[in-house]
Amino acid sequence: MRVAQYLITLFVLLSLNFFLPRMMPGDPLSYLLGDPSTDAPILLTEEMRENLLEYYGLNKPLAQQYKDYLLGLAGGDLGWSIYYNAPVSSLLLGRLKWTLFLSGTAAVIYVTLGILLGAISARNRGTKTDVGLLVSVFSLGSWPPFFLGMLLIIFFSLKLGAFPIGGAQSPGAAQAGGFGRVKDVLHHWFLPCLSLVLTHLPGIYLLTRNSMLGVLGEDYVRTARSKGIREHRVLLRHALPNALLPIVTTIAMRFGFMIMGTMFVEVVFAYPGMGTLIYQAGAARDYPLLQGGFLLMMAFVVFFNLAADLLYARLDPRVRRA
Amino acid sequence: MSFIFDTLTWKDEEGVIPWLADNWDVSEDGTEWTFTLHSDVAWHDGEPLTAEDVAFTFDYFKQHQEAFKWFWPMDKVEGAEAMDERTVVLTLTEPIASCHEALIGSLPIIPRHIWESVDDPAKFTAEEAVIGSGLFKLVEYNKEEARYVYEANADYFKGSPAVDTLTFIKVENEALALETGTTDYASFWGKEIEAVRELEEDLDCQHIEGPSFWVLQVVFNTTQPPFDNVNLRRAVAHAIDRAKIVEQVTHGGAIVANLGIVSPFTDWYNPNLPAYEYDPAKARDMLDELGMTDLSLTLITTGGFAREAELVQADLEQVGIQVEVQAGDQSTIDGLLREGNFDLAINGHGGIANPSILRTPTWPASSYNNEEYDSLYQEQSRATDEEERREMVWQLQQIIAEDLPVLTLYHPKMWTVYNPSKLDTWFYTQGGVSLGIPIAMNKLIFLER
Numbered sequence: 001m002r003v004a005q006y007l008i009t010l011f012v013l014l015s016l017n018f019f020l021p022r023m024m025p026g027d028p029l030s031y032l033l034g035d036p037s038t039d040a041p042i043l044l045t046e047e048m049r050e051n052l053l054e055y056y057g058l059n060k061p062l063a064q065q066y067k068d069y070l071l072g073l074a075g076g077d078l079g080w081s082i083y084y085n086a087p088v089s090s091l092l093l094g095r096l097k098w099t100l101f102l103s104g105t106a107a108v109i110y111v112t113l114g115i116l117l118g119a120i121s122a123r124n125r126g127t128k129t130d131v132g133l134l135v136s137v138f139s140l141g142s143w144p145p146f147f148l149g150m151l152l153i154i155f156f157s158l159k160l161g162a163f164p165i166g167g168a169q170s171p172g173a174a175q176a177g178g179f180g181r182v183k184d185v186l187h188h189w190f191l192p193c194l195s196l197v198l199t200h201l202p203g204i205y206l207l208t209r210n211s212m213l214g215v216l217g218e219d220y221v222r223t224a225r226s227k228g229i230r231e232h233r234v235l236l237r238h239a240l241p242n243a244l245l246p247i248v249t250t251i252a253m254r255f256g257f258m259i260m261g262t263m264f265v266e267v268v269f270a271y272p273g274m275g276t277l278i279y280q281a282g283a284a285r286d287y288p289l290l291q292g293g294f295l296l297m298m299a300f301v302v303f304f305n306l307a308a309d310l311l312y313a314r315l316d317p318r319v320r321r322a
Numbered sequence: 323m324s325f326i327f328d329t330l331t332w333k334d335e336e337g338v339i340p341w342l343a344d345n346w347d348v349s350e351d352g353t354e355w356t357f358t359l360h361s362d363v364a365w366h367d368g369e370p371l372t373a374e375d376v377a378f379t380f381d382y383f384k385q386h387q388e389a390f391k392w393f394w395p396m397d398k399v400e401g402a403e404a405m406d407e408r409t410v411v412l413t414l415t416e417p418i419a420s421c422h423e424a425l426i427g428s429l430p431i432i433p434r435h436i437w438e439s440v441d442d443p444a445k446f447t448a449e450e451a452v453i454g455s456g457l458f459k460l461v462e463y464n465k466e467e468a469r470y471v472y473e474a475n476a477d478y479f480k481g482s483p484a485v486d487t488l489t490f491i492k493v494e495n496e497a498l499a500l501e502t503g504t505t506d507y508a509s510f511w512g513k514e515i516e517a518v519r520e521l522e523e524d525l526d527c528q529h530i531e532g533p534s535f536w537v538l539q540v541v542f543n544t545t546q547p548p549f550d551n552v553n554l555r556r557a558v559a560h561a562i563d564r565a566k567i568v569e570q571v572t573h574g575g576a577i578v579a580n581l582g583i584v585s586p587f588t589d590w591y592n593p594n595l596p597a598y599e600y601d602p603a604k605a606r607d608m609l610d611e612l613g614m615t616d617l618s619l620t621l622i623t624t625g626g627f628a629r630e631a632e633l634v635q636a637d638l639e640q641v642g643i644q645v646e647v648q649a650g651d652q653s654t655i656d657g658l659l660r661e662g663n664f665d666l667a668i669n670g671h672g673g674i675a676n677p678s679i680l681r682t683p684t685w686p687a688s689s690y691n692n693e694e695y696d697s698l699y700q701e702q703s704r705a706t707d708e709e710e711r712r713e714m715v716w717q718l719q720q721i722i723a724e725d726l727p728v729l730t731l732y733h734p735k736m737w738t739v740y741n742p743s744k745l746d747t748w749f750y751t752q753g754g755v756s757l758g759i760p761i762a763m764n765k766l767i768f769l770e771r
Contacts, residue, residue: 025661026653048393055444085444153495157502165498171462171471171489270494272467285653 002309006302013298018069021282021290027058028082031284056082058287069291078295079288083281088292091277096259096296098168099266099273102189103258106196111251114201115244118208122243123235125213133205141202149195149268156191163191166270192269196262200254207250211243218242245316252308256301324756324765325472325488327430327454330357330376331422333751334766338422342371342431342455352417352706353400355426359408363479365433366453373404378434380412386443394425417706423676428756431455457483457765468492483768485745497521506741507748509761511536512734515575521739528742532750533587534733535760537579538627538670540634541728545662545689548619553612555726559598561605561641562634568732571629579730582719583683585674586733588753592716595723605641618644622658623668625649630731631668662689668731675758677715678703683727690727738762 029052053059057068072079078088117137121130143151157165164170169184215221216239224238225231254261263275274293281289332341340346343357363371380402387396400413418424436453440446452460457480458472472488493499496508497517501524510518511534521527540562542549549555564578577586581598584590609615619638623631628649635645645666650658658664673679681699684690698714698721705711722728738748738761747767754760 024654025650025657026655027657031653051387080445086447153498158498161502165495165502165504166493167469167491168467171469171491268494270492283651283653 002306006306010298010302013302014070014073014295015066017291017294017298018066021285021287022062024282024285026285028056028285028287029053031083031286073295078292081281081286081289081292083284083286083289088288091289092274092292092296095272095274095277098271099259099262099275102192102265102271102273103196103262105189106193106200107251107255107258109193110197110200111204113197114204115208115240115247117201118205119212119235119240119243121205121209122212122216137202137205141198141200143199144264145195145199146264146268148198149192149265152191152195153268164188166268168272188271192262192265192271195265195268199265203250203254204247207247208243211246212239215239215243241315245312248311248315249308252304252311256304257297259297259300323430324456325458326452326456326460327432328363328456329427329429329431329756331427332766333422333427333753333755334764335749335752337752338427341427342376346426352421353414355412355414355421356405357410357412359410360479361408363455364477365455366459366475367433367450369433369435371431371433371455372407373410375434376410376431377402377404378438379429379431382432382437382443383429394429399425417704419703419705419711420676420678421706423753423758424678455479457768458488478769480769483765484747484770485768488768500524500527500739500741503741506744507738507763508740509736509738511736512575512732513572515573515735515737518737518739526741526743527739528746529737529739530748530750530762532736532738532760532762533585533675534577534735535585535587535675535754535758536670536672536734537583537585537674537730538576538630538668538732538734539579539583539728539730541659541664541667541669541684542726543662543664543666543689544684544691544727548614548617549665551612552725553608554614555729556598557605557608557612557641558638558643559726559729560601560608561643562637562729562731563600564731565600567630567633570633572732572734576732576734579732580719581723581726581730583674583680583722583728583730584677584715584719588675590675590677590712590715592719595719602637602640609641609643615642617642618646619665620646620648621666621668622648622650622655622664624652624655627668627670634666634668659684659689672760673758674733675754675760677711677718680715680718680722683722692721692725692727695721695725736760 029049050059057065060068069079078092080086081088081091084091117133121133124130153165156163164187166188168188169181170188221234221239224234229238259274260278261275262271262273263279265271266273266275267279274296278290278293278297280286281293328342330341330343330346331338333339340360342360342363344360345358347356348354357376359371359373359376365371380399383394384396384399384401387394395418398415398418400415402410402412404410412426414421433453433455436450437443437446452463457475457478459475460470461473462469462471464470468490469492470490474483474486476482491505493504496505496510497520499505500508500521503526518529522529540558542555542558544550544555568574568576568578580586580591581595582592584592586593609617621631621635628647631647631649635647638645655667655669659667659669671679682690683695695718698718702711702714702718705714736750738750740746740748745767748762749764749767750760750762751764755764
């Protein structure tokens with residue numbers, strides 16, 4: 001039943017996906033000759049515009065285009081990017097792997113670290129440890145992500161020369177292969193990952209801390225303690241699993257938005273991910289690429305919501321029964 | 323593209339020079355061109371480049387012109403024929419003005435043995451698509467990271483280039499990339515003058531200043547009131563302090579623009595245009611005379627020119643014109659301009675080294691209609707005599723300056739900042755590279771001359 005609901009949602013989204021980009025003023029042709037505000041030495045005449053619109057199938061009636069789009073999707077064809085002049089699917093896959101790598105690794109780190117630190121803070125509520133953690137997590141993580149990224153670049157790359165200023169790998173590294181390549185990729189990964197971890201840490205940390213504090217006051221925890229169960233076992237086995245319930249939802253939502261969530265960091269570090277791709281596609285009114293990108297984003301959001309729903313039922317008996 | 327592919331002729335600091343063609347003859351009426359090709363030129367895959375390839379190229383581009391992003395006047399090409407191994411005759415339906423820039427010196431010659439079987443050139447992305455005859459071979463093109471890696475073509479017919487590997491990468495902050503040594507070259511323009519000044523302190527970098535082939539302008543919607551009235555446009559021209567905008571917004575990174583659009587850095591520039599000196603009192607008098615003392619308008623622009631828009635707004639307010647500024651992204655502005663859905667717009671474009679940009683003085687909308695102007699434009703585009711053409715291009719500029727479909731604001735300057743220990747032969751090409759691209763990276767800088 002729930003899965004059916006999700007399928008209907010997906011269909012509605014698919015249609016919005018088609019119509020919304022086309023409702024924006026402007027069309028894909030203005031960016032075809034390059035960025036019109038900086039180069040584009042050539043002027044499109046009306047005749048050339050007509051030719052180009054026909055070539056890209058943009059002068060067909062909207063209903064026909066919509067039909068083509070749905071039929072293409074059903075056949076697994078995401079279309080052809082006008083701005084990049086390449087198949088949308090290969091563009092998306094090429095970028096997706098970097099975004100998943102960057103935000104996936106960052107997510108593992110900030111989720112683990114956030115839960116760990118949150119639990120420690122809750123356990124030591126009001127002590128120096130708790131206050132120290134609160135202050136340091138927030139002072140590091142409350143910068144806007146792009147500003148934090150710039151600071152990291154200026155300090156680590158410009159002053160220390162320890163890390164590259166951007167990109168995902170060095171030119172030529174792709175052919176080098178082997179261990180050298182892994183090292184190169186990690187070298188480029190470190191600063192953007194650090195920015196992401198620092199930005200996302202406070203949320204998870206605070207949520208865990210508060211949730212744990214709530215749970216630690218519950219009767220069953222008091223009961224467990226009074227049964228003489230050792231403290232760290234009370235924490236890990238009795239309190240934490242229940243405290244994690246709201247955190248699971250938050251994490252699922254963050255994962256769902258992971259594709260666009262890294263955009264600012266990608267821009268600052270010129271990291272070749274999905275965020276910058278979709279942003280550029282929007283500026284260029286590249287309809288096929290926008291459609292494909294949004295589709296992928298939606299699929300992520302829907303998938304992780306569904307996963308959270310199912311996981312929630314497994315974790316919390318009350319939901320399962322309802 | 324000019325690194326991988328060659329053209330029949332090319333340009334240096336001074337002007338047109340022979341390239342794939344050793345020499346050429348033009349018929350009296352300018353419609354028949356005979357080229358004699360350099361011998362022993364080879365494609366990257368070792369095949370010889372012959373007259374057949376050149377003839378094929380003209381025919382192929384004519385057949386597929388809608389698929390190419392760059393624009394050559396292929397509708398004026400009748401056809402091309404290979405007379406022998408080294409001789410090609412190109413026939414035009416009518417003469418093309420500045421034919422070297424427009425066609426001969428910018429159309430890349432492509433290998434027949436690869437392209438003759440390709441039906442949709444825009445979607446041909448196989449490895450062979452980048453086989454050319456140029457001084458570099460493209461060895462890596464990474465779409466995800468916007469990275470191009472070129473390797474020297476050691477067998478190049480003009481000699482092996484001075485740089486073995488040339489890599490283009492995308493960075494967020496070009497000044498930072500130069501400072502950290504990540505890159506050895508970057509170009510800056512207009513407001514970025516601050517970055518150039520800062521890099522000047524950095525002893526490792528040098529820079530050269532280039533011409534400006536770009537213009538920022540106030541576009542009037544001449545199709546509807548109130549700006550269908552030329553006297554109102556002239557009043558606005560007197561009300562806006564263009565010099566102040568150059569000084570306060572670009573901090574000296576630009577020059578006050580030619581009111582006739584064409585770049586002052588070219589031979590086409592007409593220096594004798596009416597001036598519309600800044601004079602708010604005069605502007606107010608003109609508005610009184612028009613009976614337009616209570617105007618309220620919208621001005622559209624992109625976020626990048628918000629400062630300029632504010633200054634224009636303030637200047638117009640001084641003479642009693644209320645202006646509401648609306649900012650959108652570039653595609654939005656283009657859309658509104660095309661629909662004619664605006665009063666005033668601040669928008670810019672390049673390509674002003676070449677008079678063919680004057681096709682319609684508004685950009686990108688073709689809202690301005692003036693038959694005299696249009697026929698003059700058509701006439702100059704057929705002119706083969708440079709002097710005659712210049713005369714007509716000057717007249718076009720005169721009309722723009724008098725009729726003011728647009729009020730030009732400024733031409734941003736350009737700088738190329740580079741690391742001289744890697745390469746120090748940079749120069750700006752007269753009239754721009756290829757179709758007029760104002761970069762200091764002419765392929766000649768890599769060759770011994």
